[in-house]
């Protein structure tokens with residue numbers, strides 16, 4: 001097992017900075033990994049680079065999630081961010097790619113053909129945030145009911161919903177005698 | 183029930199009383215544990231609290247062979263038709279325990295996806311407060327249901343039952359859910375037509 005030190009990330013940082021140049025919006029040192037910030041259009045190329053570049057080999061997909069910065073006090077480049085976490089089994093380190101996605105009609109290229117694990121997590125992000133993954137083989141809801149309207153983890157979605165809870169018919173007690181074998 | 187004082191080998195009763203007594207002491211629970219309360223329900227069924235003393239230790243994950251539904255946990259919009267279908271599969275007479283704050287009222291989860299009390303959709307005989315309730319509270323609820331069963335009472339009898347599938351106004355379990363998950367404002371407009379295929 002390789003213990004995290006900032007030093008053993010230096011080759012990774014150098015390679016990513018050389019590869020992206022101006023397109024790298026920033027990077028941040030987290031507790032035990034580095035996070036690279038890019039715009040949505042550069043995310044897929046960066047992740048493919050991390051996966052395929054000899055000496056990096058981020059072959060393992062850990063997670064993909066999203067953030068809605070709508071009411072965030074600190075200004076961000078765009079409203080949404082899609083965050084992908086990868087692991088390099090050969091280096092023993094993790095890396096995070098934070099891709100900023102514009103609001104309105106949020107779109108980002110899918111990773112489902114690079115990592116099989118991205119398929120369902122992208123469906124989850126689509127379901128709850130409404131971020132469309134271009135090129136996803138089967139982009140449909142995974143948690144909410146199929147015909148649910150809206151994307152409830154967006155910060156402008158009301159906590160108590162928009163009346164979905166009231167749409168179900170309810171049982172009412174009645175004084176009527178039960179039918180059949182009473 | 184009257185028991186003879188002099189000789190100890192006979193007793194008189196009505197058939198109803200005998201049947202109700204038998205039912206009360208042999209409730210077969212159908213557990214519906216969807217969240218943390220389910221863990222406490224399992225504790226109540228284990229050796230320390232020993233539900234076998236009340237004749238209901240046989241947890242049946244088959245609604246057709248049980249008469250006591252224990253709803254222990256949060257029920258989401260998507261899960262509720264499943265719960266109601268299971269309830270309707272259980273043969274009469276049947277009882278229901280709503281275990282914990284979530285099942286009884288939605289608890290702290292006053293959100294877009296959570297049912298605010300299962301008693302809106304199925305008749306509940308005993309409510310258990312707590313988050314989660316202690317196993318003692320579970321036994322208390324079980325004894326309340328036993329008392330009801332001994333008197334031949336069940337909340338489900340106060341509701342119109344009949345053929346639920348023929349009256350969609352009363353049952354969501356047999357409806358196609360096309361319109362239910364849409365926004366309340368859309369209630370009057372029909373759901374979007376799905377393209378055939």
Ligand code: SF4
Nearest residue numbers: 218219282283284313
């Ligand atoms: S009442 Fe508390 S313990 Fe029970 S399901 Fe709800 S949150 Fe969990």
